Amino acid sequence: MNLLEIKGLTKKYGDKLALDCFSFKVPKNSVFGLLGPNGAGKTTLIRILNQITQPDSGEIYLDDRPLKPKDVELIGYLPEERGLYKSMKVVEQIIYLAQLKGMSKKDAKKRMLYWFDRLNIKGWGNKKIEELSKGMAQKIQFIVTVIHNPPLLILDEPFSGFDPVNANLIKNEILTLKEEGATIILSTHRMENVEELCDNIALIHKSKKVLDGPVKTIKNNYRTQTYEVGFQSERAEEITRQLSNNFTVQPAYFKNITAQAKLHVKLNDHQSTSSLLQFLIDTEVEITHFSELVPSINDIFIKTVEQHG
Amino acid sequence: MGNLSLIIKREYLARIKNKAFIIMTFLSPLLVVGMIFLVAYLSSVNNDEKKIIALHDVQELINKELPNTNQLAFVDFSNLPLDQAIMRADKENLYGLLYVPALEDAAISNPNIEFFAKEAPSSFLVSDLEQKISRIITDTNLANAGIDKTQMQQAQTKVNLQIEDFDGQSTSKLAGYVKMVFGGAAGYLLMMFIIIYGNMVMRSVIEEKTNRIVEIIISSVKPFQLMLGKITGTSLAGLTQFLIWLILGGFLLLISSSLIAPNEPGIASAATPVNSDEMALLFQNIMALPLFKISLSFFIYFIGGYFLYSAIYAAIGAAVDSETDTQQFMFPIIIPLMLGIYVGFFTVIENPHGTVATLFSHIPLTSPIVMLMRIPFGVAWWEVLISLSILFASVFFVIMMAAKIYRIGILMYGKKPTYKELLKWLKN
Numbered sequence: 001m002n003l004l005e006i007k008g009l010t011k012k013y014g015d016k017l018a019l020d021c022f023s024f025k026v027p028k029n030s031v032f033g034l035l036g037p038n039g040a041g042k043t044t045l046i047r048i049l050n051q052i053t054q055p056d057s058g059e060i061y062l063d064d065r066p067l068k069p070k071d072v073e074l075i076g077y078l079p080e081e082r083g084l085y086k087s088m089k090v091v092e093q094i095i096y097l098a099q100l101k102g103m104s105k106k107d108a109k110k111r112m113l114y115w116f117d118r119l120n121i122k123g124w125g126n127k128k129i130e131e132l133s134k135g136m137a138q139k140i141q142f143i144v145t146v147i148h149n150p151p152l153l154i155l156d157e158p159f160s161g162f163d164p165v166n167a168n169l170i171k172n173e174i175l176t177l178k179e180e181g182a183t184i185i186l187s188t189h190r191m192e193n194v195e196e197l198c199d200n201i202a203l204i205h206k207s208k209k210v211l212d213g214p215v216k217t218i219k220n221n222y223r224t225q226t227y228e229v230g231f232q233s234e235r236a237e238e239i240t241r242q243l244s245n246n247f248t249v250q251p252a253y254f255k256n257i258t259a260q261a262k263l264h265v266k267l268n269d270h271q272s273t274s275s276l277l278q279f280l281i282d283t284e285v286e287i288t289h290f291s292e293l294v295p296s297i298n299d300i301f302i303k304t305v306e307q308h309g
Numbered sequence: 310m311g312n313l314s315l316i317i318k319r320e321y322l323a324r325i326k327n328k329a330f331i332i333m334t335f336l337s338p339l340l341v342v343g344m345i346f347l348v349a350y351l352s353s354v355n356n357d358e359k360k361i362i363a364l365h366d367v368q369e370l371i372n373k374e375l376p377n378t379n380q381l382a383f384v385d386f387s388n389l390p391l392d393q394a395i396m397r398a399d400k401e402n403l404y405g406l407l408y409v410p411a412l413e414d415a416a417i418s419n420p421n422i423e424f425f426a427k428e429a430p431s432s433f434l435v436s437d438l439e440q441k442i443s444r445i446i447t448d449t450n451l452a453n454a455g456i457d458k459t460q461m462q463q464a465q466t467k468v469n470l471q472i473e474d475f476d477g478q479s480t481s482k483l484a485g486y487v488k489m490v491f492g493g494a495a496g497y498l499l500m501m502f503i504i505i506y507g508n509m510v511m512r513s514v515i516e517e518k519t520n521r522i523v524e525i526i527i528s529s530v531k532p533f534q535l536m537l538g539k540i541t542g543t544s545l546a547g548l549t550q551f552l553i554w555l556i557l558g559g560f561l562l563l564i565s566s567s568l569i570a571p572n573e574p575g576i577a578s579a580a581t582p583v584n585s586d587e588m589a590l591l592f593q594n595i596m597a598l599p600l601f602k603i604s605l606s607f608f609i610y611f612i613g614g615y616f617l618y619s620a621i622y623a624a625i626g627a628a629v630d631s632e633t634d635t636q637q638f639m640f641p642i643i644i645p646l647m648l649g650i651y652v653g654f655f656t657v658i659e660n661p662h663g664t665v666a667t668l669f670s671h672i673p674l675t676s677p678i679v680m681l682m683r684i685p686f687g688v689a690w691w692e693v694l695i696s697l698s699i700l701f702a703s704v705f706f707v708i709m710m711a712a713k714i715y716r717i718g719i720l721m722y723g724k725k726p727t728y729k730e731l732l733k734w735l736k737n
Contacts, residue, residue, distance in 0.1 A: 050528040051528070052527050052528055052720070053720075072528060072529055073529075075528070077524075077525065077528045079521065079524045079525060081521040083517075083520040083522035083523070083524065083525060084520070084522055084525075085517075085520065085522055086520060087323075088323070096319055097525065097529070099315050100312055100316075100526065100529040100530055101529050
């Protein structure tokens, strides 16, 4: 079941192609990572979803029906460049922006107090934004994004400007919102957040989609059958030599206090993990580290972008 | 509540809650009234100084008749030769010396009287002296010719043309002045309002753009709604201010006139005292003006002119990143406004229904100012209607054009666009 489905979205600015026949699906109740280098077309895509910009061609379906102007009320948008009225009071501002999203004043007030409580904000309501710290203003911005309970959240770099404590708070809020039924599109350059939060990703590069799918599948596809191996032995050099006769071996660097030899061992075709383990056991070394080298999203990102020049 | 009315409400409240707005609204009328008093006071102080003038009049032709007043005093230097008299007047720091040469003929028609002074004398003083002297000499001439002065005065008549237009509405020279002042003031005020409130709209657009809140707003509402709401909300703030000024100004004027008028009727125009008859006539003329029509047309032309210009202001605000970048785009706004004012002041006063004045009161960029100046002189309702139709059609067109620039501009950062690029946005 997809909350959002995009088919063949194309947008040109003058002669420059910002989005080239872009398609993807966002499953309901998931976190979808929108990745890509600067200038790849992420902002254009997000603006199209928010109906700020009109696409030249392509279709967008929300909940299996074409996107309507009124659907802006179903979307909560946190732009990368944050902005609030500096000289407006926090309470007035939140209620105003919630009303623009179609909420009644009364509901907006109720939900605002709920979020004040949830994000641990008290006694700030009558301050002006210009009197708040940056982190505080970011929290207000987050409340503005989620106050109308949108089924679809579009968060562009939601963690920028937060200290680690508050970033963690927001991260947990995002996961809670997902549990509560929301679908979240997350655009970020912080790959560790993608690893932690995203179920699916799409990678945009030079206005084209170059990679998409569930994070697990993508990682699986990028597996290289390589293992991090660390062991202790008086004959370390000899064993390393023996290993390289049977497998592809490269010296490696990873954190392990006790290992004397640290290697990346890549299985050749038709070799299994057990054959490597068996080999190591037979040499009677003390194995201190053995793990599969799983490609990080960061690696995949860099590799894919480099591949596509 | 619809989004548009939400935006209008926010913009209105944001304007009128602004400290500068509150101070301006309540302080300006006080400042204006205070200024009038100050000017009046200063000019009365300026005239207080007593001027002493030496008189050299060997034949005693006029010296007996020249009375000393609060402002003028005469000393007789006739016993000295002229050059010595001048030197002495200079030494004693007198204001000047009036020299009446010895005259041969008893009947003087064109006496060659001279006035010597260190600095050029004030024109008021000169004309005052001229009047006094010519009256004295005329009296002397009459007496010499054996004509009785009182008879002469009785025989004189004063003709005052009662000017009426073909509709039978009476006008007068004074009424002409009154109309000019009212029309001029209305036109000028309108220009000020357009500039002040147009700038407010522009600054607010720039603020939203640099604040980046605009992206959040337009993810909820259409850019056109935001622009229209902003312009409307700001115009309501302008009308609020105008209304407060009208009430405060009327109140202050009432108080001040009741305080000042009975004791010193001339304080507001100390140089040429107005007697109470003229005052009454002035009021009569003001009341005779189509005041309701003027106020109503001010209101309608304000709406039209303001929307026309502030749409342009909004587009400029959207096109740039900061207020300093707006300068080059100000020309298309300031030039027609100035043109309106100058055309108004030069042609409407000369001939309110002349070709130029009529033409400019139909061109939408100048019509709010020029037509407002013409209206006190009486403009046919159908002419006003045509002018208004052109104005509001243009308002509609300009708002549509401005919205195109606005829509693109608010999401553009960095380089300031050129006129060429703006044109491209318009074609989009």
